[in-house]
Amino acid sequence: MTEAVIRDEEWQRLHPLSPLLRGGVVLIAVIGYVASQFFDRFLSSINLDGILPGPDIGIGPAGEDGALEQVVAHPFLALLALVLLVAGVAGVNWVAWRxxxxxxxxxxxxxxxxxxxxxxxxxxxxxxxxxxxxxxxxxxxxxxxxxxxxxxxxxxxxxxxxxxxxxxxxxxxxxxxxxxxxSEVVLAPTDDSMATPPTMGDAVPSPRAPVVAVPVVEVPNGRLFVATILHGSTIFLVAVLFGALITAGVLSVGPLALAGVPAMLPAAFFILLGRGKEMLTHGNFRLVDVGTGVRVTEGLTDLRTMTIPLNRVQALEVVQPLWWRPLGWWRVRVNVAGVGSSGSGDGEGERETTLLPVGTFDDALRVLARLAPQVPVSGWNDAVLGEGPQPGWQTSSARARLFDPLSWRRNGWSDTEGAVLLRSGRLTRRAVAVPHARIQSLTLQQDWLQASRGVATLHVIPAPGPISPVVDHLDTEAAHDAFARLNERARDARRGAGPADLPLAPDPTGLVDWTQHRSGVPEPGRLDPL
Missing domain, CATH: 2.30.29.30 (Pleckstrin-homology domain (PH domain)/Phosphotyrosine-binding domain (PTB))
Structure with a gap:
């Protein structure tokens, strides 16, 4: 630890290059704009007659040039303006740094x-x-x-x-x-640390000693690129363009069939922008175990390192979109106390809630074993790959076929020793685990159509986040039984959890304390349609 850090009571300055880094983006944008103006001037000075058809591409008569174009036309004036601009930005940032x-x-x-x-x-x-x-x-x-x-x-x-x-x-x-x-902890070294999830008995508290990080999973950038492209929005965009080309060929109308393609350019731009942002966010992804939590390092242009303590994890989800199924890839997300459903709106929430952007099933199991060691591997196998009324699973009956014609056999829940498992979806397969101590409340919903079919939907509500655990269209009686059982399990788990096992639930985040909000068990037959 450096001496500057030990002197806690003294005011300290940031690095002297901080003004340059904060103003670097502005300078790059200005230099790029000026360079583009020089390039336009260069093109306008070339006589393209006989080389390219069409009208002259000059920027217009000299008398119509604006002040910026007149400055750019004189290299010395342009250089002086650039120097003054750089000096002004540097001066403002230097004063701010001081x-x-x-x-x-x-x-x-x-x-x-x-x-x-x-x-x-x-x-x-x-x-x-x-x-x-x-x-x-x-x-x-x-x-x-x-x-x-x-x-x-x-x-x-x-x-x-x-x-x-x-x-x-x-x-x-x-x-x-x-x-x-x-403080993070030092893990006791083991021969098979990658295969066996750590336990608190293997952790030696050592606030001052260096942390021994056990690698869990790394995501190759090539795999991340393919997974980023294999997204519903990009697949839809390619399908529309392919349909337009097929239509043009079948109807023999030539370019007329492609007249609507330029109208798709804005949508294509935003789709590619979103895909590129995800690639930049999760590139160079690496997750390691530090005993009391997991440390994530990711980012192509903005390399960020963050540690997520285990006691802040409120729910876990492993999901496989349809287009990832041939490749056997999965994504793992979590709800983290204090982060919320969307974070700050600039990708920070996604960074903290995605603990495996894309990986094999074995990769997903290694991540899940670190985050939820109370859930056995067999439970994850049944939740992810199983369907139908397996031992220990309560699923929807045939009465739910009207609402879920494809996935009614798969939708269900199972109760393990320390967490409740929920699974849903057939095209996009999802499995969710919520530790009993992290259940904030439970909700039963039933509209008039569900009441006519004798089914109801059970919501298991943890702290806010991207995961919303739900079991759709259980039989009404089974839904009441699940509600009562999980309510009792959550209450017992919260009573038996020590202070170190409970997450910090600050007032500003809107997290609900279990002692202040405890859902009661509705009586069968008293579940009124909404």
């Missing part, structure tokens, strides 16, 4: 920024949920990193120290975790 300070003191992390409009932000250490390292591509070139402190208030209460030297950032992250009482 007034930026941070320190760790009085049981909190503090950050002061601003010159004219000053801001002082504080995060209490006992409210810290996680401390992450973010390394955008420009920061990686200079060996810097951003320390992101996440508190219990969600994305709006994040505090980012951008940027700090990498070794100093790693030491600061470890120091903050130690002060917050979330």
């Amino acid at each position: 007034f930026a300070r941070f320190r760790v003191a009085g049981g909190q992390v503090e950050l002061r920024t601003g010159v004219l409009f000053r801001q002082h932000r504080q995060v209490r250490l006992e409210r810290v949920q996680a401390v992450e390292l973010s390394r955008p591509i420009l920061a990686r070139l200079f060996g810097l990193a951003s320390v992101v402190v996440q508190s219990a208030g969600g994305s709006d209460s994040q505090l980012a120290l951008s940027f700090i030297d990498l070794r100093r950032a790693e030491a600061l992250r470890e120091h903050l975790l130690t002060l917050a009482g979330q």
Whole structure:
């Protein structure tokens, strides 16, 4: 740990290159725009008559040029304007850097920024949920990193120290975790650590010692690229274009059949943008076990390292879309306390809730074994691959065929020693596990059509997140039995769980405390249609 980190009470500065990194994107955009203007001027000065058909592509008469075009037309003026712009941006960022300070003191992390409009932000250490390292591509070139402190208030209460030297950032992250009482542990070495999930007996608390990270799974970028392309939106786009080409050939109408293709360009752009964003987010994916949680490192342009403690995991889901089935690939997602359903809206929630973007079934089992060791492998096999009334599983009856003609045999639930398993879907197969102690409430729903068929839908509600566990269209009597059993199991699990086993449920996130919200068991026959 560096000396600068140990001196908690002193105000410290960020790295001197921080202004350059914060203004780097603006400078790149300006330089790109100026370069494009030079290129347009160059093309307009070339006589293309006889080379390309059509009208002249010049940008117009000289008298119609704007002020920017006139500046670009003179190289010395353009260079002077660029230098002045760079100097202005650098000066503003330098002044901002001079007034930026941070320190760790009085049981909190503090950050002061601003010159004219000053801001002082504080995060209490006992409210810290996680401390992450973010390394955008420009920061990686200079060996810097951003320390992101996440508190219990969600994305709006994040505090980012951008940027700090990498070794100093790693030491600061470890120091903050130690002060917050979330120190990682050193695992006792084993010969088959990749095959056997760790237990708390194998963990040796060591806040100051270096963490021995046990690799769990890595995702090759090639596999991630193929899986990103094999998405419903891209498949739909390719199918539409292929249909247009077939129509043009069959009807012999030539380009007339393709007249609507340009109208699809905006949709294609946003589809490709979303696919590219997912690739950039989950590239270089690597997950390791650190005893009390899992550490995820991912990102192509913004390499980010985050640790998710096991006591913050509220629900787990393994899903296989139809187009991944021939390749045998699966995705694992989780609900994390304090993250919510969509995170901050800029991909941060997806980063923390996707613990395997794409992998084989064995990869998925290794991840699930670390996150939910109370669920046996046989339980995951039945939940993921099974269908029909298997031993220990309660599924929908033939009365649900009207609502789920393809998946009614598969939809069901099973109760294990420490968690409830739910499965659904035939085209897109899903399996969800919710530990009993993480069940916040239970809900039974039945509309008039379901009441006429004698079925009802059971919702198992954990902390908010992308996973919404539900068992569709159980027989009404079976749904009441499931409601009563899970309600009792959840109550007993919450009573028997120690403080270390329960997640931090802060008020700002809207998480419901079990002692304040406990669903009662409705009487059979009293389930009124909605």
